[in-house]
Amino acid sequence: MEWQILIVLFGSFFFLLALGVPISFAIGLSSLLSVLMSLPFDAAIAVISQKMASGLDSFTLLAIPFFILAGNIMNQGGIAIRLIELAKVLGGRLPGSLAHVNIIANMMFGAISGSAVASAAAVGGTMSPLQKKEGYDPAYSAAVNITSCPTGLLIPPSNTFIVYSLISGGTSIGALFLAGYLPGIIMGLSLMLVAGVIAKKRGYPLAPKPSRAEVLKKLFDALPSLGLIIIIMGGIIGGIFTATEASAIAVIYTLILAVLIYREVSLKQLPAIILESVVTTSIVLLLIGASMSMSWAMANADIPYLISDALLAISENPIIVLLIINLTLLIVGIFMDMTPALLIFTPIFLPIAQDLGMDPVHFGVMMTFNLCIGICTPPVGSALFIGCSVGKVKIDKVIKPLLPFYAVLVSALMLITFVPQISLALPRLFLGY
The missing domain is CATH 1.10.1200 (Non-ribosomal Peptide Synthetase Peptidyl Carrier Protein; Chain A)
Structure with a gap:
């Protein structure tokens, strides 16, 4: 039955x-x-x-509409261009400097906005014309943007971790937020390695060396944006407020930043931004x-136990079982968007992982990293579609340039899977997890 x-x-x-x-x-x-x-x-x-x-009767879920609203305010608040300017002085002297700028900017902007799609559109839309002007292959530029925009789903604040916390039975959001930092950085650095090797082979130019005054100016301009991460994570780690309360503080902070400091968002624009956030929130909550x-x-129907027994019948070796879970999620990610995949397959695979002695925080990071790869793959990858759209490249032209980036992302996924200290080091250090 x-x-x-x-x-x-x-x-x-x-x-x-x-x-x-x-x-x-x-x-x-x-x-x-x-x-x-x-x-x-x-x-x-x-x-x-x-x-x-x-x-839906959960206090934790209140964080989602607030973080979505904060992200939408920042998406239209002039944040992307300031982070790109900062990224230029951080990665401008590496081979294929504009590709590294794209990756670093996606890491910072994605972390602030919490949206891979918004990051691909905002950063990619700015970087694509600059890269084309410098002689970069548009397909290569699009591949860099597509694979780097999901890094912000690992680097907090991340709505993905909030959803996982709910579906996994209350895993600590603070621990998940901290656990995402090192894997998110590893994802970005691995992409920079591949981008740099390809750029060096093709002879893509370096950016001019910035002066010290220019570096300080770009850093000063971007500090208010980066301050959001410091305030949120500092408050959560310090026990000043919960992740849900942090989401409300994020809205207040982004309003002050976008309306009063940067003055990129007017009061007349706020109703449209709020309405867009309400629509997005409705979609997410209906899905949840x-x-x-x-x-x-x-x-x-005891389906998780049936699948668990079937997997363990194949092998009781934890390495083999985790490889099967990762392979399954990689295939699922090709055909299904990230949030529904997380919601459907967490109750199936988490009990199996816990039976193998895997910490739920570590599993949540592994699963999120895995599904980040999925949104970069055809046929339903949202990051793929947006990246190709802003880069003005056909999907069939970008598949081949994406392959080396896929390879390094899967390698990084294996590292995250089998070295739990990468995910658990910061939660243990700051929270005693």
Whole structure:
């Protein structure tokens, strides 16, 4: 019976996706169909509705609309250009300097905005014309932008970690935020290594050496933007406020920064920004609610245990099992966006990882890193589409330049997976985790 429910649940889900049904509705309808196999119609409807509502009844989730609003304010608040100018003085003397500027700027802007897509659009839209002017291959430039924009999903504040905290049963958000720093930096540095090697082979130019006064000016201009990260993480680590309270503080800070200091956002623009944030929040929360109903349907049918037993039947070696989990998530990431993949597969794979002795914080970082690769891959990678759009490059032209970047990202993923100290060092240092 359990296997039949599993087939109905995932078979109907992927069938609905293939028909073009929005993913939130596909999750909810497939969950309902699976529950109907064990409950009458009225009871199934009541259970699914109740689980969707109770899944959203969480104080932690209040952080998501606030961080989305703060990110949207900063996206239009002149932040990107200031961070790009700072990145120029930080990475301008490396081979293929503009590629390194793109990566560093994506790391900083993505961390502040919390959105890979916004980072790809804002940073890539600014850097692509500059790189084309300097003789860079547009496909190479697009590949650099596409693969580096997800770094901000690992470097906090990250809505992805907030969602994972909820679905994993209350894993510490502060610990997850701290755990994302080193893997996010490793992701950026690994991309810079590949970009530098390719740029040196092709003879791409170096940027002029900046003067000390110029370095100080660019740093001073960007400090207010970077201050958001310092305030949020300093407050969380110091126990001054929770991650949810930090999200509200982020909104106040970004309003002051964009409206009063940078003066890039007027009061007349705020209603449109708020409305955009409300729409985005609604989409995310509907997805979370539907996924909570699917999580209950899977737990009710013992599906996580079925999959766990099937995996352990293949091998009880932790290395083999983690490789299978990573391979599965890499394949899932090709066909599914990051948030739904996280919501659906965390309840399945987290218990298996914990049985192997893996810390839930470490697993959350590994899973997020893995799915970051997925949003850079065809056919549904959101970062891929935006990166190609702003770089004015066709998707088929950018696939080959992306391959060496994919290879180094997978190598970095293996490092994160099998060296837990990379993820857990900072939480243990600052929080005693």
